Amino acid sequence: MSTVVAVTDATHRKSRLRLSRFEGLLRYGRTPVDGASLAFFRIAFGLILAFAPARFLANDWVTRFFVEPRFYFKYWGFAWIEVLSPNLMHAAFVLLVFLGLCVTLGLFYRLAAFVYLLVFTYVELIDVTNYLNHYYLVSLLCFWLAILPLNKVGSIETYFASQTRDTSLPRWALLALRFQVGIVYLNAGLAKFGPDWLIQGEPLSIWLAARTETPVIGRFFDEPGMALAMSWGGFLFDTTIPFWLSIRRTRLWAFGAVVVFHSLTGALFNIGLFPWIMVASASVFLGERWPRQMGHWLQASRLGRAWRAGKGRDHFRFESTAATSRAYRARPAFWDSLARSMLALFALAQILIPLRSHLYGGNVLWHEQGMRWSWRVMVREKNGSVMYRVLYDGSTRERLIAPSRYLTAHQEREMSGQPDLILQLAHQIRDDLQDRGHRNVQVRVHALVSLNGRPARPMVDPQIDLSKVSDGLMPATYVTPFASSAPFASSSLRSAIVRTHAI
Amino acid sequence: MKQMGLQTRDKTGADEVLGVGVPASASSSGAALLQAMVGAITCMHLIACSDSDGTSLSGALSDTGIRGEALLSIASEVALPTYEEFLEAAQDLETSTASLQQAVDASTEEMAEAARNEAQQAFLDAIAVWQRAELMQFGPAGVMNLTPGGEDLRDEIYSWPLVNRCVVDQVLTEQSYANTQLFSVLAINAHGLDVVEYLLFVDEPESSDNACDSDDRINRDGLWAALSAAELRLRRASYAAVEAKRIREYAETLVERWDPHFLDQLRLAGNQNRVYSTAQEGLNAISDALFYLDKESKDMKLADPSGISTVCPGEICPELRESDFADQSLAHIEANLQGFRNVFTGSESGIGFEELLQAEGSNDVASAMLEAIDGAIAHVQGLEDSMLLELQKDPDQVRLAHSMVQAVTDELKTRFVTVLDLEIPNRAEGDND
Numbered sequence: 001m002s003t004v005v006a007v008t009d010a011t012h013r014k015s016r017l018r019l020s021r022f023e024g025l026l027r028y029g030r031t032p033v034d035g036a037s038l039a040f041f042r043i044a045f046g047l048i049l050a051f052a053p054a055r056f057l058a059n060d061w062v063t064r065f066f067v068e069p070r071f072y073f074k075y076w077g078f079a080w081i082e083v084l085s086p087n088l089m090h091a092a093f094v095l096l097v098f099l100g101l102c103v104t105l106g107l108f109y110r111l112a113a114f115v116y117l118l119v120f121t122y123v124e125l126i127d128v129t130n131y132l133n134h135y136y137l138v139s140l141l142c143f144w145l146a147i148l149p150l151n152k153v154g155s156i157e158t159y160f161a162s163q164t165r166d167t168s169l170p171r172w173a174l175l176a177l178r179f180q181v182g183i184v185y186l187n188a189g190l191a192k193f194g195p196d197w198l199i200q201g202e203p204l205s206i207w208l209a210a211r212t213e214t215p216v217i218g219r220f221f222d223e224p225g226m227a228l229a230m231s232w233g234g235f236l237f238d239t240t241i242p243f244w245l246s247i248r249r250t251r252l253w254a255f256g257a258v259v260v261f262h263s264l265t266g267a268l269f270n271i272g273l274f275p276w277i278m279v280a281s282a283s284v285f286l287g288e289r290w291p292r293q294m295g296h297w298l299q300a301s302r303l304g305r306a307w308r309a310g311k312g313r314d315h316f317r318f319e320s321t322a323a324t325s326r327a328y329r330a331r332p333a334f335w336d337s338l339a340r341s342m343l344a345l346f347a348l349a350q351i352l353i354p355l356r357s358h359l360y361g362g363n364v365l366w367h368e369q370g371m372r373w374s375w376r377v378m379v380r381e382k383n384g385s386v387m388y389r390v391l392y393d394g395s396t397r398e399r400l401i402a403p404s405r406y407l408t409a410h411q412e413r414e415m416s417g418q419p420d421l422i423l424q425l426a427h428q429i430r431d432d433l434q435d436r437g438h439r440n441v442q443v444r445v446h447a448l449v450s451l452n453g454r455p456a457r458p459m460v461d462p463q464i465d466l467s468k469v470s471d472g473l474m475p476a477t478y479v480t481p482f483a484s485s486a487p488f489a490s491s492s493l494r495s496a497i498v499r500t501h502a503i
Numbered sequence: 504m505k506q507m508g509l510q511t512r513d514k515t516g517a518d519e520v521l522g523v524g525v526p527a528s529a530s531s532s533g534a535a536l537l538q539a540m541v542g543a544i545t546c547m548h549l550i551a552c553s554d555s556d557g558t559s560l561s562g563a564l565s566d567t568g569i570r571g572e573a574l575l576s577i578a579s580e581v582a583l584p585t586y587e588e589f590l591e592a593a594q595d596l597e598t599s600t601a602s603l604q605q606a607v608d609a610s611t612e613e614m615a616e617a618a619r620n621e622a623q624q625a626f627l628d629a630i631a632v633w634q635r636a637e638l639m640q641f642g643p644a645g646v647m648n649l650t651p652g653g654e655d656l657r658d659e660i661y662s663w664p665l666v667n668r669c670v671v672d673q674v675l676t677e678q679s680y681a682n683t684q685l686f687s688v689l690a691i692n693a694h695g696l697d698v699v700e701y702l703l704f705v706d707e708p709e710s711s712d713n714a715c716d717s718d719d720r721i722n723r724d725g726l727w728a729a730l731s732a733a734e735l736r737l738r739r740a741s742y743a744a745v746e747a748k749r750i751r752e753y754a755e756t757l758v759e760r761w762d763p764h765f766l767d768q769l770r771l772a773g774n775q776n777r778v779y780s781t782a783q784e785g786l787n788a789i790s791d792a793l794f795y796l797d798k799e800s801k802d803m804k805l806a807d808p809s810g811i812s813t814v815c816p817g818e819i820c821p822e823l824r825e826s827d828f829a830d831q832s833l834a835h836i837e838a839n840l841q842g843f844r845n846v847f848t849g850s851e852s853g854i855g856f857e858e859l860l861q862a863e864g865s866n867d868v869a870s871a872m873l874e875a876i877d878g879a880i881a882h883v884q885g886l887e888d889s890m891l892l893e894l895q896k897d898p899d900q901v902r903l904a905h906s907m908v909q910a911v912t913d914e915l916k917t918r919f920v921t922v923l924d925l926e927i928p929n930r931a932e933g934d935n936d
Contacts, residue, residue, distance in 0.1 A: 150796075209863055210783050210924035212568050270926070382922065385916035387909070390813065400811050402802040416916070433813070446830075448913050453865075456917035 029172035039153035050100025106155020116141035129414035131443035182242035189238030201228035204383035209486035245285035384416030573784035576853030592629035634838030643760035668714035704828035832890035
């Protein structure tokens with residue numbers, strides 16, 4: 001009897017300990033922290049949110065990507081998404097600019113962030129060939145903006161508020177954003193863990209060879225082993241930077257490395273606003289009060305003194321942080337618990353979604369299953385030549401349909417390396433032929449693809465009738481197995497190999 | 504702990520400067536790091552954009568390595584000479600069509616026939632050169648707002664596949680070609696070498712029909728029917744002369760826009776170059792022009808008439824040939840392939856993509872492409888008859904030509920663009936996923 005009681009007591013103690021640890025974690029999450037750094041993130045990211053669609057309008061990319069195409073590739077499960085009329089598409093981008101500015105200013109902040117999330121995600125769901133990892137990141141960060149009160153500092157709403165301002169945020173808001181950014185870096189790093197990147201230095205070797213004319217540093221790109229060294233540098237940077245950013249002693253230096261790294265990639269590659277998004281996002285790792293510290297630093301600087309002398313006022317004075325000491329009030333238990341569970345699920349999804357490609361086996365860069373939404377950034381140079389072969393009405397003579405009959409050059413280039421998109425266009429071709437009265441339509445494809453400079457080989461089984469194949473989450477049997485030959489080694493790497501052998 | 508002077512102490516007692524509790528000795532290093540970060544951004548801006556005082560960091564494109572050399576070489580030793588050659592041919596065409604107009608006007612049957620033959624030969628000479636130039640639609644010949652430096656000059660010289668014979672018949676009937684102002688604002692399908700081909704090669708005097716519907720005004724109002732055979736012949740000769748003059752003027756403009764304007768731009772780099780900020784961008788534009796062989800030559804000129812594509816409902820569709828009147832479609836394919844080859848190999852003294860591939864260690868890609876190009880050229884040269892006769896005799900020979908051109912474009916679209924890291928010009932952005 002006493003043994004049973006002892007065991008029960010021990011179990012209770014353990015569960016109480018676990019509970020207290022969990023509650024401790026929750027309490028830690030509720031600890032108030034200064035909202036200054038997240039306000040900086042909101043302002044910086046908001047400016048990017050406004051600038052990105054403005055750039056689309058200025059370059060007339062809205063017309064190119066959402067008006068000119070005659071066919072749009074749908075996301076699995078989102079086939080119901082339709083493109084709007086040209087005027088409405090342009091209006092959507094104007095709205096995005098306005099909403100981005102609202103986020104920046106903290107005006108109707110949460111509503112603006114939420115609507116931005118909806119409109120931007122809608123725009124991204126129109127055509128798969130427009131998918132970019134950093135667009136996905138923008139949607140995720142907009143989600144966090146919509147639920148986090150990042151307008152407590154430096155916003156128009158608080159500026160005009162009559163009551164004493166509470167400038168604190170719960171710590172979990174900061175941790176959530178750090179988690180999100182950390183996930184991106186970590187997965188981008190893990191995606192580089194493979195022989196192409198770490199042994200062959202591909203595709204960086206191909207890309208650097210095309211950039212030897214880059215001023216100042218370009219001359220080094222042809223140096224033996226440079227691509228491989230930079231590949232390793234990129235791998236180590238991506239996999240470790242979240243940790244360096246999380247450690248107080250290394251944080252500032254790590255952020256400096258983030259700025260240098262993304263400035264370099266932004267200068268070398270056509271990756272749009274990706275570097276600026278990552279720099280703005282990485283700022284959430286800095287101390288929560290760093291904008292105030294920066295303000296004081298500027299205030300004390302010669303420039304600040306001169307400014308104050310000229311104006312006779314202290315324009316750099318920052319608000320007291322007294323309010324930050326206030327305990328962050330929890331909401332009613334039910335809603336708090338529901339919100340906590342939802343966020344935990346969301347966070348779990350962020351961990352699991354990038355890992356799903358491992359369920360398919362093979363080389364994800366080849367079959368592409370699990371490629372999207374998994375932060376596999378800058379890991380492949382893939383180009384293909386696709387031609388559809390059709391049979392109908394019982395004829396034995398194949399006819400050819402070039403993708404360019406349906407697609408813009410941009411769409412064709414993107415589709416040529418992605419099997420599910422090749423399948424989707426095959427279905428469209430089947431439907432079109434059937435609509436024209438043809439029966440017994442069969443659609444096969446000649447899809448030669450070169451990955452990281454390897455000799456081109458069929459990516460889709462040319463014998464399979466794609467008109468009868470359905471898209472889905474199961475492994476794609478119409479994709480040929482990856483032939484694991486060595487990728488192309490550009491001149492610099494080849495000379496390095498030759499020299500090594502000579503030694 | 505001695506702290507730097509800029510820090511503040513918050514209620515939790517943590518001393519932070521930019522989130523890092525640092526001793527005073529580290530204050531200068533923190534500031535130094537900030538300066539270094541600003542410096543890094545500035546440096547990257549310089550790397551990306553060259554400097555702002557006008558002195559390029561990298562000098563002329565010719566100094567920017569083998570890619571800059573290739574760009575200049577292909578532009579100045581392949582494309583420009585082709586345009587200059589076309590200008591000479593266009594001048595001959597202008598002269599010969601003017602002679603034809605005078606001969607027809609003088610109503611001397613024999614002289615008119617001789618002049619017509621001469622004009623037809625001048626046309627064949629001109630179109631043969633232009634079909635090579637079709638593969639060089641970068642710079643001023645390219646499409647405005649799509650090709651860097653594009654000025655839409657190509658469409659003014661040869662508008663195919665934007666062809667509408669009915670429009671030409673309307674112009675003939677209404678003599679719009681005689682009204683300089685009206686003629687200059689007509690759509691591009693009323694202009695170009697394709698129009699001259701129709702006017703010079705349409706069967707006369709048998710061809711008294713027109714391509715417009717019965718309810719078109721020229722038929723509905725009896726305007727076309729009112730034209731005598733002699734009048735129709737005279738108007739065709741007059742229209743051809745006016746159009747040939749216009750083509751020569753655009754050819755002159757094209758050469759002038761190339762030399763000195765476009766070539767001068769190519770010799771600059773960085774911010775000074777208003778067309779291509781890097782040699783790689785220029786090579787992107789040239790490689791984009793090479794895709795003419797894929798989309799136009801292979802998928803339209805060969806696949807459609809030979810019944811390979813679904814555009815042709817029957818066994819063969821000779822009416823979908825590019826050169827419907829002069830029946831030069833196979834010669835055009837050969838010229839397209841030759842133009843491709845010229846850009847790919849570069850001039851004898853200069854360098855082209857072949858050397859670029861070799862420099863990147865891809866001799867196999869270079870030789871595979873050259874072998875495929877030469878194989879396709881040899882096959883097309885080996886076809887003794889015109890495309891019309893070949894299609895009637897043995898359409899599989901034309902289909903084989905399609906396969907052989909596809910062997911070239913397969914390499915072009917896969918390893919060629921991969922090894923040289925060529926992108927679609929003016930693409931928006933990417934993170935390579």
